[in-house]
Amino acid sequence: MSVSALALILLLTVGALAGLPALAGLPALAGLLPRPRMLRPLPLAAGLAVLAGLAAAACVAVLIVGGAATLVLPLGLPGSPVGLTLDPFTSLLLLPILLGIAASLVAAPRGTAAADLGALLALSVLLLLAADAPTLGLAAVATLLLLGRIARPARPVRARAALIVGACLAAAPALLPVLAGSTPAGDSNTAACAAAYGLALLAGLSLAALPPFGVALPSLPPGSVAPAIAVSLRPLLGSAVLLRLLVANAAAPPAWWCAAPLAIGAVAAASGAAIALVEIRLDRISAGLARQAAGATLVGVGLTLLARASDLPLLAALALAGTLLQLIAATLGLLLLALADAAIASEAGSQRLDRLGGLIHRLPGTAWGLLVGLASLAALPLTAGFAGAWLLLQAALAAMRAAGPASALLVLLSVAGLGAAAGFSAIAATRLFAVTCLGRPRSPRAAAATLPPLPTRLTLAALASLLGLLGLAPSLGLRLVVPALAAVLPEGRSLLADGRQGARPDVASLDMVGFAPLLLCGAALVIAVLLRWLVRSRCRQPAEAEVWDGGFARPPPWLPFGDPALQANAASLAWPLAEILPRWLIRLPIWPRASPLARRFRRLARRPPQASRHSGRLVLPALLIAALAWLWLAPAGAGR
């Protein structure tokens, strides 16, 4: 039995074990049943974390060894059995999900999020492993509903409307064979194919919370891990669906396919970063950065489609490598940010920036981990995010020279959007870190913050180390990405085959030639040591002194840390950009806004709160149970 087959069986076991207890636990959480004794959260969380860790190791083995395994289950619609496939591409995308959920299960206080995270793990595994259109569509719908349920959005009416519409669209993969023959690009010139393309794009956009769907702005209770993790994983899940449907499944995409991903991706990236720039809550800033990452990935998808339409296989491989590397780094960064946010909210009692401050003194490990994650999300050099952004930019510049004028102009405008997004996210990341961790505490609770539990600190350190390793040695990440390229791009297989015969044209040209972070880091270290030595030997030793108060009156005795209002805060660091930025960029319209469907949901939301909450809780368990029952009870080929 091959490594891939073993890994597939392990993943299925993990998915089943994660999904079934979570499924069984959901009615209990909904208040329908008393919570069973066997579902006490802590053992469940520990067991799931260990299993997810093992599955992540299996995915790494598949990426190193290569190969694919397919399993056809005797279930499903008549004539369409449920198929599950594990290949290097799937393994690569599953890796951050498994690592992230394992980390959050370890870091979650008292294992409270085990049921939600287990369900998310199970559905993510099903979504990524699905080999046939109905299973993919079903998994997409279930995943989107679960994400919406976990995140508890701040604007329930609009979000619920968008969720239902998104869920309908997420079912698009199931309709693709009906619409366009066997694949979305079965015949790329037909209207059916165009419709299939549009539906597939909307399905991916709804999963990734990209325009026209509203940004996932959750309103979380302090310390809740699962909603933050759900928001962090949305870019990866949406991008996985888009890559599967538009890149891997399409034999020869037409050139116009790239227009929408490039335009929407650039606007979404800039919009997400702008949202992160003006928001004042940690979780909302994370949501903005998640949208920015998803937008950048969508631009990468557009570049890949453009390169494939122009019959430039090496450029397609370059664009896809950048996309995947950027996606992996962004997901790990967002997960680190989510866990750090949860730790801060739990230990400092708030997620509002104006109630935090000076946490680097009280929570040093969390602050340093947050710094690594934010630097990576801002794509600063020598971080993991920079390597993917660098490759993506190289692909964009090469595409501009190779494509037609209209496409080149569109790519140029996308680069402008990505530049704006990079600038805004750099400001947002620095603002978040400075207000949260530097300066003086802005509330007594922040001044008395205690260290998070040891598992949380270890998890943050492990994720930060992984990001640091990827940042300093992006070639390691690229070695894992190359087999995934071969699995997605039809021409990538031949490229990889050439590479394994010794010529390695693909790997060599995809390598980070022209950007060697280790060399740069070494040079910077030497310079830093010399500077340090020069300052120590030639200058006077520093002395601690009371800071000049800027001429303000002394604070009263009951403000032992000085007047916190005198320091730079979230609003002052966002000014004047917050006023210069166009409002539509910060508040993109949430669609549908005034449609009959939205009005219907508005009426629903006006019902008494108890009834509304109760019905909301019942939706997901009922759907999940129905879906799994359909999967298990409908034997494959029953109608034949």
Next chain:
Amino acid sequence: MSDALAVLLLLVHAALMLAAAPLVQGAVDRAASLAQGRVGPPLLQPWRELVRLSRKTTLVPGTASPLRQPALLAASTLSITASLLVPSFCRGMAGAVLSDLVAVGGLLVAARLALVLAALDDGEASSGLGAGRLLHAAGLLQPGWLLLLAALALATGTTNLDAMLGALGEALPPAGAASLALLAVLALALADSEAAETATLDAFSGADLLLASHAAWLRRLLWLTLLAGLIPPAPGLPASLFGLAEGLAAWAIKVLVLAIALGATQGLARRTALRVPALMGLGALGALLAGCLLIATQRAA
């Protein structure tokens, strides 16, 4: 060219950049003063400032965190590393393979963000105001820089600055696009150096202020060197000792003229913080138009 010569040239380049940064600052200040009808400080005044600061005791606020010193050191280190990647008087130095414009821009932004973190560390009002201005200047630099990079890459086919200068030396892009690209670099350089100086004065003292000031001056010299490289004659490969001397003289003259022009512009214009976004926007627009022109030209060719 041997590796030893390449390393030697890099060391000479590093020494020149580090030593010339205060001098160029002196020229900019002098030109700004003359433009305002004043005599202005002597050319060597920035060097005297550095010596004076090295003799003063560095005061560290009681509320400072362990991040303050590493951040300040990182700001200086990243600025120096970026300056090593921009060729001055010749091409083909030891760091030529690494002189990628994406990395240079990223290092400049990272250096500024590190300085912002160091300035915001003590939580004081005055340093926070300056740090906010620096933060926005750093973020707003990115779109213009990436668009400029795209325009230059369209013209030369590479993002490596060393190769880019070589390609520009062989064949110049169309005059319209080249003018727009130069305008973009000038606007970005003006905006970047506009936000830098006063912001650090309130936050640091002694050796810390020395490091921050020198990093800001080095950054200005980096911009001028980049601009000088784009203006013909482009620096060439070191074929002979005479060629090196010629390249050195060309670089010095171009940088001096640009420093005087920059100082005169800054002196004549009124300094306000709100000009930085406008200048950054002008730079981005110039680069975008240059890119559009280049795309149109490529199709026509």
